[in-house]
Amino acid sequence: MTIMNIKVTFWRVLFVAIMIAGLYSTYVRYLHGLGAVSNMNDQYPWGLWIGFDCLCGVMLAAGGFCVTGAVYIFHVERLHSVCRPAILTAFLGYVLFIVGLLFDLGRPWFIWHQMIYMNFHSVMFEVGMCVMTYTTVLFLEFLPNVLERFNLAAPIRWVKKIYPVLVCLGILLSTLHQSSLGSLFLIFPEKMSPFWYTPALPFFFFLSAIACGLAMTIFESTLSARAFGRGLERSVMTEIGGALYVVLWIIALLRLQDFVHRHVFTTIFKGSYEAYFLWTELILCFVIPLTMLSFKKVRTNPHLLYLAALSTILGFVTNRLNVAITSMDRWNGSHYLPSFTETSITLMICALGFFFFNMAVRFLPIFEDEHHGAPHAEQTLELAEVQQPTLVH
Amino acid sequence: MSKGILYDATMCIGCKQCESACAQQNELPYDDKVAAESVQTDHKFTTVLAKDDKFMRRLCQHCEHPACASVCPVGAFHKTADGPVVYDVWKCIGCRYCMVACAFSQPKYEWGKLNPRVRKCIMCPDRVAQGLATACATACPTGATKFGDHEALIAEAKDRIRNNPENYVDHIYGLNEVGGTSVLMLSSVPFEQFGLPKIQRIGEEALPEYTGRVMDMMPDFIPLWALVLGGVYWVSNRRAEVAEVEAEERALRGGK
Numbered sequence: 153m154t155i156m157n158i159k160v161t162f163w164r165v166l167f168v169a170i171m172i173a174g175l176y177s178t179y180v181r182y183l184h185g186l187g188a189v190s191n192m193n194d195q196y197p198w199g200l201w202i203g204f205d206c207l208c209g210v211m212l213a214a215g216g217f218c219v220t221g222a223v224y225i226f227h228v229e230r231l232h233s234v235c236r237p238a239i240l241t242a243f244l245g246y247v248l249f250i251v252g253l254l255f256d257l258g259r260p261w262f263i264w265h266q267m268i269y270m271n272f273h274s275v276m277f278e279v280g281m282c283v284m285t286y287t288t289v290l291f292l293e294f295l296p297n298v299l300e301r302f303n304l305a306a307p308i309r310w311v312k313k314i315y316p317v318l319v320c321l322g323i324l325l326s327t328l329h330q331s332s333l334g335s336l337f338l339i340f341p342e343k344m345s346p347f348w349y350t351p352a353l354p355f356f357f358f359l360s361a362i363a364c365g366l367a368m369t370i371f372e373s374t375l376s377a378r379a380f381g382r383g384l385e386r387s388v389m390t391e392i393g394g395a396l397y398v399v400l401w402i403i404a405l406l407r408l409q410d411f412v413h414r415h416v417f418t419t420i421f422k423g424s425y426e427a428y429f430l431w432t433e434l435i436l437c438f439v440i441p442l443t444m445l446s447f448k449k450v451r452t453n454p455h456l457l458y459l460a461a462l463s464t465i466l467g468f469v470t471n472r473l474n475v476a477i478t479s480m481d482r483w484n485g486s487h488y489l490p491s492f493t494e495t496s497i498t499l500m501i502c503a504l505g506f507f508f509f510n511m512a513v514r515f516l517p518i519f520e521d522e523h524h525g526a527p528h529a530e531q532t533l534e535l536a537e538v539q540q541p542t543l544v545h
Numbered sequence: 546m547s548k549g550i551l552y553d554a555t556m557c558i559g560c561k562q563c564e565s566a567c568a569q570q571n572e573l574p575y576d577d578k579v580a581a582e583s584v585q586t587d588h589k590f591t592t593v594l595a596k597d598d599k600f601m602r603r604l605c606q607h608c609e610h611p612a613c614a615s616v617c618p619v620g621a622f623h624k625t626a627d628g629p630v631v632y633d634v635w636k637c638i639g640c641r642y643c644m645v646a647c648a649f650s651q652p653k654y655e656w657g658k659l660n661p662r663v664r665k666c667i668m669c670p671d672r673v674a675q676g677l678a679t680a681c682a683t684a685c686p687t688g689a690t691k692f693g694d695h696e697a698l699i700a701e702a703k704d705r706i707r708n709n710p711e712n713y714v715d716h717i718y719g720l721n722e723v724g725g726t727s728v729l730m731l732s733s734v735p736f737e738q739f740g741l742p743k744i745q746r747i748g749e750e751a752l753p754e755y756t757g758r759v760m761d762m763m764p765d766f767i768p769l770w771a772l773v774l775g776g777v778y779w780v781s782n783r784r785a786e787v788a789e790v791e792a793e794e795r796a797l798r799g800g801k
Contacts, residue, residue: 185661187656187657188657194644195650197645226777227784258654259637259660259661269620269621270619273753273757274642275760276618316778320778332759335756339646341748342648342747351755
């Protein structure tokens with residue numbers, strides 16, 4: 153079916169539906185305030201928007217610093233082909249994080265106060281400054297895509313000259329704010345369930361960002377290969393799958409050590425409201441992907457590898473939602489579930505992420521290897537036409 | 546000298562004069578409906594809770610080392626020399642970290658407003674600066690809420706427990722909780738019955754210490770990590786360069 157020359161597909165219809173719901177909720181948010189649009193209240197001042205849009209958004213965008221770090225700092229040249237998509241995901245992730253923040257902040261029009269009223273003791277201040285700087289760094293890392301598209305050779309040379317500095321700065325800033333997102337929770341030990349409160353939260357947030365960065369790289373490469381009918385570099389995916397396997401083992405063992413050290417290891421086996429959420433998280437984070445990735449057959453099979461990566465992503469998303477929301481249920485003596493309008497804004501932000509990723513891949517030389525010289529814009533367009541484009545994949 | 550409030554629940558008759566005075570002082574609506582509300586909200590900074598014939602007042606504890614002030618990215622909260630923990634609405638960006646961080650869940654939010662403020666008891670800073678007692682202490686007919694010098698109030702609270710040990714649980718709430726608070730409380734029944742968190746739960750350590758320990762590492766961590774990254778880059782880059790030159794030399798030698 154086509155309407156006005158646009159082919160109607162399931163994903164396009166879904167995209168339009170999400171956008172309509174999201175825009176309606178945006179209208180409610182900015183005309184009637186936070187109370188009208190969300191289920192947040194004095195007991196749950198932070199809800200889905202902080203738990204998912206901010207905490208998970210930043211975590212899922214970690215592929216940028218993981219891959220660029222491996223390629224430019226450690227000279228793992230084999231991963232070169234996934235550098236650009238990883239930077240694109242990271243850049244979009246951070247921009248959308250800021251968009252999410254504009255919804256969540258009660259007084260978003262004063263967000264610039266961050267730059268003039270600085271409280272150096274605040275973890276949130278550090279996160280804010282790092283995110284702001286890192287988004288700029290990511291913009292510069294992303295810039296060559298646009299410059300190549302328009303054949304601007306001179307500025308590309310400038311950016312290339314400072315590229316190692318940008319990458320170093322990116323890793324430094326990411327280390328700081330990825331871990332600091334965990335430090336945010338350190339100040340209220342009394343409110344959180346011992347399953348999730350640990351003085352090591354910053355370390356776990358940093359490590360889970362690396363795991364998710366790798367998993368997202370597999371996820372997005374597989375999806376875009378499928379959507380655009382490109383060949384997937386299997387050896388690269390296998391290699392990232394191997395790295396993910398190692399990182400997941402490290403996190404799993406550290407989590408275990410942390411549980412034992414804080415004497416909560418036995419309580420996780422006793423059935424409780426929190427324990428069910430914890431087990432959902434642990435199974436998705438560790439049991440499924442570690443079992444899958446231990447087989448070479450899985451690591452070399454793009455489809456299975458994709459499923460393992462997906463499980464990892466869902467697992468760590470559950471983990472962060474647990475940290476931000478579930479862990480405080482007992483203290484509050486109540487539960488929080490996001491409202492429809494609240495959820496629709498989160499979905500809209502996700503849908504925009506897919507949409508812009510799709511657009512960027514279509515119009516910018518994201519999957520072109522920069523060693524092959526100038527990009528071929530015509531070729532990109534041709535490909536898009538051949539492939540029965542989907543608006544969102 | 547820093548000021549404080551001593552609330553003695555055994556002297557409280559539950560008349561809610563403090564609630565009414567607080568509302569008037571802060572220009573908040575107050576009627577029978579608001580008086581009946583038992584939870585603190587954006588329009589009720591203090592509340593007198595009743596259980597049988599026992600009463601308990603809830604209000605901001607005005608911590609010596611306030612978590613709200615420590616976590617605020619823009620420093621909208623600060624503790625004045627007089628004791629009150631005050632809020633600057635102009636600075637606030639609305640991140641609500643103060644609300645999450647407060648062990649006593651005191652900051653409340655104007656969820657229904659488009660330009661919302663964080664609301665909580667600010668211990669009448671204008672009155673305190675003029676040397677006056679807070680509105681609630683002035684209004685209290687029995688002296689259950691008493692305003693005065695913090696140190697003197699601590700001594701008095703200790704005296705009251707020593708003189709009438711059978712009337713009180715042997716604990717001054719706020720003396721050591723989260724490193725001490727400007728508001729002190731005495732009661733004949735355990736405080737947790739009225740929702741005040743136990744000291745075993747919130748600890749005697751100032752809450753900002755928990756994040757402070759991590760933040761203090763930053764000045765050392767940043768240059769060190771930058772150095773390591775730069776070093777790794779230099780080494781791996783150099784190795785690539787050497788490998789390239791060696792490959793060239795090998796090719797040349799092979800050519801000869």
